[in-house]
Amino acid sequence: NAGVTQTPKFQVLKTGQSMTLQCAQDMNHEYMSWYRQDPGMGLRLIHYSVGAGITDQGEVPNGYNVSRSTTEDFPLRLLSAAPSQTSVYFCASTYSYTGELFFGEGSRLTVL
Amino acid sequence: EDKVVQSPLSLVVHEGDTVTLNCSYEVTNFRSLLWYKQEKKAPTFLFMLTSSGIEKKSGRLSSILDKKELFSILNITATQTGDSAVYLCARSGNTPLVFGKGTRLSVIA
Numbered sequence: 001n002a003g004v005t006q007t008p009k010f011q012v013l014k015t016g017q018s019m020t021l022q023c024a025q026d027m028n029h030e031y032m033s034w035y036r037q038d039p040g041m042g043l044r045l046i047h048y049s050v051g052a053g054i055t056d057q058g059e060v061p062n063g064y065n066v067s068r069s070t071t072e073d074f075p076l077r078l079l080s081a082a083p084s085q086t087s088v089y090f091c092a093s094t095y096s097y098t099g100e101l102f103f104g105e106g107s108r109l110t111v112l
Numbered sequence: 113e114d115k116v117v118q119s120p121l122s123l124v125v126h127e128g129d130t131v132t133l134n135c136s137y138e139v140t141n142f143r144s145l146l147w148y149k150q151e152k153k154a155p156t157f158l159f160m161l162t163s164s165g166i167e168k169k170s171g172r173l174s175s176i177l178d179k180k181e182l183f184s185i186l187n188i189t190a191t192q193t194g195d196s197a198v199y200l201c202a203r204s205g206n207t208p209l210v211f212g213k214g215t216r217l218s219v220i221a
Contacts, residue, residue: 033208040121042200042213043155058208090154098143098162098204103154 006104023091032074036087118212135201136183
């Protein structure tokens with residue numbers, strides 16, 4: 001029973017490098033989202049998707065790109081990593097905006 | 113921008129104490145208020161509240177929503193060291209969940 005799977009769990013990047021955080025869910029949820037969590041800041045929404053082919057920006061979208069080609073997958077791309085993007089990233093999915101969010105285990109990213 | 117404000121931001125109590133965590137929100141198109149507990153990893157779901165005045169309860173934890181005054185409280189009775197965590201509240205509307213900054217609860221023996 002996989003739920004939401006994120007990879008990698010840890011990553012260290014140098015400033016200017018690019019990378020993709022992978023997220024996959026097997027619950028057939030239409031709604032998927034990416035959050036970042038920094039100390040004392042709670043969870044802040046980066047991008048979200050309401051279905052395959054549909055994405056939108058959240059509160060802190062700058063420096064990130066997403067696409068949703070299938071219901072299952074929602075990768076997050078860092079185009080040119082900056083130290084300010086050092087954070088823990090959570091992917092989440094749900095069946096409804098009103099419902100419980102199901103989280104992946106998180107990806108800890110450090111940008112040097 | 114819709115805001116969710118939690119208070120206090122941190123709290124230290126002794127085992128056996130009762131604590132009340134607060135969450136206020138300002139939003140139109142409100143649908144539900146959710147509480148999560150976060151220890152070392154991803155948040156885990158506690159409660160979802162949609163109606164005013166109806167208490168939800170799970171063991172020593174309970175929560176209630178006041179839609180008129182736009183706030184919710186999370187109560188934990190007879191606290192244990194295992195309750196030490198960050199407690200997050202979030203509101204749902206027409207967009208994905210908007211979270212508060214969380215309350216860090218530390219329970220000391």
